[in-house]
Amino acid sequence: MRKDVFTGRWVIMADTAVVRPSDFHFTRFVRETTFCPFCETNEASTPAEVFAIRTRGSSANRPGWSVRVVPNVAPRLRIEGDLGRRAEGFHDVMNGVGAHEIIVETPRHDCSLHELEVHEISNVIRAYVARLVDLEGDKRMRYVLIFKNHGEQAGAHTISHSISQLMGLAVTPRSVKTKLMVARDYFATKERCLYCDVLQQELKERKRVIAENEDFLAFAPFASRFPFEMAVFPKAHNSAFSRISPGQVEGLARILRDTLRKLDHTLGGPPYNLSLQDRPFLRPRAGYWNTIEDDFHWHLEVLPQIVRISGFEWASGFFYNPVPPEVAARCLNP
Amino acid sequence: MRKDVFTGRWVIMADTAVVRPSDFHFTRFVRETTFCPFCETNEASTPAEVFAIRTRGSSANRPGWSVRVVPNVAPRLRIEGDLGRRAEGFHDVMNGVGAHEIIVETPRHDCSLHELEVHEISNVIRAYVARLVDLEGDKRMRYVLIFKNHGEQAGAHTISHSISQLMGLAVTPRSVKTKLMVARDYFATKERCLYCDVLQQELKERKRVIAENEDFLAFAPFASRFPFEMAVFPKAHNSAFSRISPGQVEGLARILRDTLRKLDHTLGGPPYNLSLQDRPFLRPRAGYWNTIEDDFHWHLEVLPQIVRISGFEWASGFFYNPVPPEVAARCLNP
Numbered sequence: 021m022r023k024d025v026f027t028g029r030w031v032i033m034a035d036t037a038v039v040r041p042s043d044f045h046f047t048r049f050v051r052e053t054t055f056c057p058f059c060e061t062n063e064a065s066t067p068a069e070v071f072a073i074r075t076r077g078s079s080a081n082r083p084g085w086s087v088r089v090v091p092n093v094a095p096r097l098r099i100e101g102d103l104g105r106r107a108e109g110f111h112d113v114m115n116g117v118g119a120h121e122i123i124v125e126t127p128r129h130d131c132s133l134h135e136l137e138v139h140e141i142s143n144v145i146r147a148y149v150a151r152l153v154d155l156e157g158d159k160r161m162r163y164v165l166i167f168k169n170h171g172e173q174a175g176a177h178t179i180s181h182s183i184s185q186l187m188g189l190a191v192t193p194r195s196v197k198t199k200l201m202v203a204r205d206y207f208a209t210k211e212r213c214l215y216c217d218v219l220q221q222e223l224k225e226r227k228r229v230i231a232e233n234e235d236f237l238a239f240a241p242f243a244s245r246f247p248f249e250m251a252v253f254p255k256a257h258n259s260a261f262s263r264i265s266p267g268q269v270e271g272l273a274r275i276l277r278d279t280l281r282k283l284d285h286t287l288g289g290p291p292y293n294l295s296l297q298d299r300p301f302l303r304p305r306a307g308y309w310n311t312i313e314d315d316f317h318w319h320l321e322v323l324p325q326i327v328r329i330s331g332f333e334w335a336s337g338f339f340y341n342p343v344p345p346e347v348a349a350r351c352l353n354p
Numbered sequence: 355m356r357k358d359v360f361t362g363r364w365v366i367m368a369d370t371a372v373v374r375p376s377d378f379h380f381t382r383f384v385r386e387t388t389f390c391p392f393c394e395t396n397e398a399s400t401p402a403e404v405f406a407i408r409t410r411g412s413s414a415n416r417p418g419w420s421v422r423v424v425p426n427v428a429p430r431l432r433i434e435g436d437l438g439r440r441a442e443g444f445h446d447v448m449n450g451v452g453a454h455e456i457i458v459e460t461p462r463h464d465c466s467l468h469e470l471e472v473h474e475i476s477n478v479i480r481a482y483v484a485r486l487v488d489l490e491g492d493k494r495m496r497y498v499l500i501f502k503n504h505g506e507q508a509g510a511h512t513i514s515h516s517i518s519q520l521m522g523l524a525v526t527p528r529s530v531k532t533k534l535m536v537a538r539d540y541f542a543t544k545e546r547c548l549y550c551d552v553l554q555q556e557l558k559e560r561k562r563v564i565a566e567n568e569d570f571l572a573f574a575p576f577a578s579r580f581p582f583e584m585a586v587f588p589k590a591h592n593s594a595f596s597r598i599s600p601g602q603v604e605g606l607a608r609i610l611r612d613t614l615r616k617l618d619h620t621l622g623g624p625p626y627n628l629s630l631q632d633r634p635f636l637r638p639r640a641g642y643w644n645t646i647e648d649d650f651h652w653h654l655e656v657l658p659q660i661v662r663i664s665g666f667e668w669a670s671g672f673f674y675n676p677v678p679p680e681v682a683a684r685c686l687n688p
Contacts, residue, residue, distance in 0.1 A: 021525075023446035030525055032430050032450060096366050096674050110555055111576050112357035116366060165672075167665035175664025185666070191355075191364055193670030221444055242445050295669030323668055330509025331501035332519070334657055335629030336527030338499075340430050 024243035025218060027198050031243045034342045039351060041287045043342075044247070044326040048289040049171040051130065051180045058088075058181040060127035066090040070121065071150050073143045086140060087147040088124045089186075095120035096187070103160055103190050119155060119164075119188030123147050124181065132170065132182050133294075134280035141273035144184070145264070148296065151186055152262045156301050161188045163196065163300045171291025173325045184294075192300045199297065204315040215317030219253050228349045231278045235271035238279045240345030240352075247327060247343035248287065248352070250279055252320040259316040261298045276320070282352045283324060291325040358577035359552060361532050365577045368676045373685060375621045377676075378581070378660040382623040383505040385464065385514045392422075392515040394461035400424040404455065405484050407477045420474060421481040422458045423520075429454035430521070437494055437524050453489060453498075453522030457481050458515065466504065466516050467628075468614035475607035478518070479598070482630065485520055486596045490635050495522045497530065497634045505625025507659045518628075526634045533631065538649040549651030553587050562683045565612045569605035572613045574679030574686075581661060581677035582621065582686070584613055586654040593650040595632045610654070616686045617658060625659040 022031050057065035063081045071089040078084025091099070097118030104115040125133055125144045133141065148166050155161050168184040169176035192200075206214040222228055222239045230250055231238040238252045252275055254268065264272065283290065299316040333339055343351075356365050391399035397415045405423040412418025425433070431452030438449040459467055459478045467475065482500050489495050502518040503510035526534075540548040556562055556573045564584055565572040572586045586609055588602065598606065617624065633650040667673055677685075 021448045021450050025445055029528055034430075035450075096368075109559075110552060111359055114355045116355050116369075165666065165670050167669045169664045173662070175662040175666075187666065189670075189672075193672050194363055195669070195671035198671075218444060225443075293665030293668050295665050297669070321669065323665075328507070328509040329663070330503045331627030331629050331657075332499065332509075332521065334627050335501045335529070335631070335655065336499050336523075337529035337532075338523075338527050 022243040024241070024245075025214065026202060026241075027195070028202060029243065029245070030338055031245055032338065032340045033243075033344050034340075036342060036344065036347060039247070039343050039347055044287070044290075046290055046326045047172050049132070049180075049291065053129070056129055056179060056181050058122070058124045058179065058183060059129050060085070063088075066122075067093060071147060071154070073146060083127070085127060087126075087143045089147055089151060090122050090124070092120040092122050092185070097189075099188075114190065117160060117190055119158075119161070119186065121151065121186040121188075123151070123166075123184040123186060125184060126182055129181050132284075133168070134277055134284050136182075136277070138270060138273045138277060141277055142269050145269050145272055148184070148186075149262050149264060149269075152298070155188045156262070158188070159303070160190055161301060162303055163189045163192045164298070165189060165193065165295070166298075167293060167295040169291075169293055171289070171325070174291035174293045176291075196297065196300065200299065200316055203317070207315045213257050213315065213317050215253060215319065216257050219255065228345045230282065230349055230352050231275050233271050233275055235268045236275040238275050240348045242345060244341055244343075244345045244348070245339035246323045246325070247341060248283060248290070248324040248348045249341075249345070250283070250322040252276065252279065252322075253317065254319070257314070257317060259299045259314045259318060261296055261318040279322065279352075283322065286352050286354075287324065287326065293321075293323045293325060295321050295323075297321055356577040358575070358579075359548065360536060360575075361529070362536060363577065363579070364672055365579055366672065366674045367577075367678050368674075370676060370678065370681060373581070373677050373681055378621070378624075380624055380660045381506050383466070383514075383625065387463070390463055390513060390515050392456070392458045392513065392517060393463050394419070397422075400456075401427060405481060405488070407480060417461070419461060421460070421477045423481055423485060424456050424458070426454040426456055426519070431523075433522075448524065451494060451524055453492075453495070453520065455485065455520040455522075457485070457500075457518040457520060459518060460516055463515055466618075467502070468611055468618055470516075470611070472604060472607045472611060475611055476603050479603050479606055482518070482520075483596050483598060483603075486632070489522045490596070492522065493637070494524055495635060496637055497523045497526045498632070499523060499527065499629070500632075501627060501629040503625075503627055505623070505659070508625035508627045510625075530631065530634065534633065534650055537651070541649045547591050547649070547651050549587060549653065550591050553589065562679045564616065564683055564686050565609050567605050567609055569602045570609040572609050574682045576679060578675055578677075578679045578682070579673035580657045580659070581675055582617060582624070582658045582682045583675075583679070584617070584656040586610065586613065586656075587651065588653070591648070591651060593633045593648045593652060595630055595652040613656065613686075617656070620686050620688075621658065621660065627655075627657045627659060629655050629657075631655055 072085045074085045228240040406419045408419045499521045562574040
């Protein structure tokens with residue numbers, strides 16, 4: 021059993037030494053070819069774009085873009101109105117105010133994220149940054165969650181065009197709060213960043229490294245919850261994703277493409293969830309975790325969805341992982 | 355958006371007023387009919403039983419039982435050895451010591467839990483209690499998790515015979531710790547039990563009640579994470595499930611059968627996870643939450659698995675629920 025140093029969560033790890041992709045049962049990613057509102061020339065089928073990276077001279081909501089961000093047509097949260105935090109008897113409620121946007125990663129229907137070129141993935145990252153910076157200006161927002169569902173078992177049940185989603189939230193998610201509090205306590209004791217320390221340890225041991233370049237390290241976390249789980253850390257300390265330097269954008273695009281390609285190739289089209297784990301916006305009166313400025317260290321999480329979650333996980337918050345991360349790293353780098 | 359009073363978790367709740375079972379996409383429960391090691395007369399196919407409720411005169415590991423508990427043949431944790439909690443560089447690890455048992459709920463292959471008679475379900479509950487009491491005597495154990503996976507999407511991928519599982523753990527699960535800490539803080543402020551207070555509120559409002567009898571209330575929690583989520587609370591305050599009185603066992607069997615039948619009938623064989631949320635064993639030096647004796651209030655959770663979890667939930671710990679609990683309660687009691 022291994023304890024995750026970032027969250028305090030325990031994971032029961034199988035002592036498997038060898039795994040075969042055929043040990044897992046998942047639906048291989050399939051591309052639907054019905055009418056797609058996210059394809060180039062179908063721009064009129066979505067709400068008006070809020071951001072796009074376009075060729076010079078092209079007009080908004082017309083062809084000529086590389087990445088395009090539009091509001092979700094069936095948003096889970098709505099951008100209008102105030103938060104209205106209030107008591108309802110015993111309970112706390114608030115209005116469903118927030119942003120819910122679709123980041124269309126490519127005008128082409130026939131490419132997944134890992135099949136794009138580095139300069140195209142760089143544009144996706146630039147779109148993430150642009151939306152984060154813009155939404156930080158909305159004082160109701162405390163956190164922006166950026167995530168991606170690839171394949172049906174990862175929750176992408178409607179459209180197979182390669183997209184990410186963004187949710188601007190008026191509260192900081194619990195799992196982020198937990199990571200922040202652990203990182204702050206660590207910093208208070210050691211006067212060093214927990215994430216920087218783990219990064220150095222992974223670079224020294226090299227038992228769980230999946231890919232590396234000048235600015236980024238991708239590795240299988242020591243207490244991975246999911247088989248073939250991957251984390252991507254920037255090597256230089258940085259709490260906020262939006263402060264990524266222009267030079268680092270390409271390095272991130274490269275390592276993301278490399279790791280997702282390895283995952284796809286090793287397992288044969290597995291479903292996965294990708295998310296950005298960023299620090300919350302700095303706001304007054306948003307709870308004591310928000311006083312942290314630099315204790316956090318942004319990172320990406322890739323969670324392949326190739327095993328079923330059972331009552332054990334739901335009832336306990338504990339996980340059982342049939343593939344130790346050392347074995348996963350070896351499989352991904354044969 | 356609603357905040358769960360027991361955990362502090364936020365849920366984005368759709369404002370749907372009407373739902374149809376056909377809105378959900380799940381694989382209806384299917385009973386396999388290949389050789390089953392849990393059927394009566396196949397007792398020799400499992401490890402030797404650790405507990406059984408049998409007709410007078412029948413012998414262990416032979417026919418003549420109503421409920422039978424056996425060790426899992428492929429356990430995720432092993433009962434032998436010591437915990438060996440230790441540091442591994444940065445990380446905390448411990449040996450995979452614990453119990454992993456199968457509670458076979460019926461000798462018959464053709465019945466799910468909700469199809470059993472009340473006296474049969476009562477025996478299942480008695481088996482839970484007997485195993486809890488026995489494992490409390492093992493000083494390495496801090497928590498016993500009892501759960502059930504019904505249907506493939508709920509993680510029951512191997513055998514369709516009706517079983518529950520038990521895991522004896524050397525650490526208290528995180529989600530239990532969270533509930534304990536919230537309940538203790540509430541008690542410290544109000545000098546009342548949080549769960550007792552919510553129970554009274556639900557009985558007064560009656561907007562989310564699913565079933566009720568003398569000793570138990572089943573309701574759809576205010577901040578349900580899953581559509582048609584249900585909770586069963588004992589009406590009388592009791593922190594430890596093993597202290598259930600013999601008279602309450604039958605009432606629990608009745609309300610469990612009634613709620614699971616309503617769920618099955620309304621949705622047409624949905625997959626679900628059931629779990630017992632109990633307080634940890636009282637142990638010295640097991641962290642400060644373990645000093646709580648009576649702040650907790652045991653309960654059952656039923657989580658239907660009829661929507662896919664996506665990157666949003668994994669990345670945030672937040673949930674999106676398309677069916678408000680008031681609507682779920684109305685659907686279940688048409």
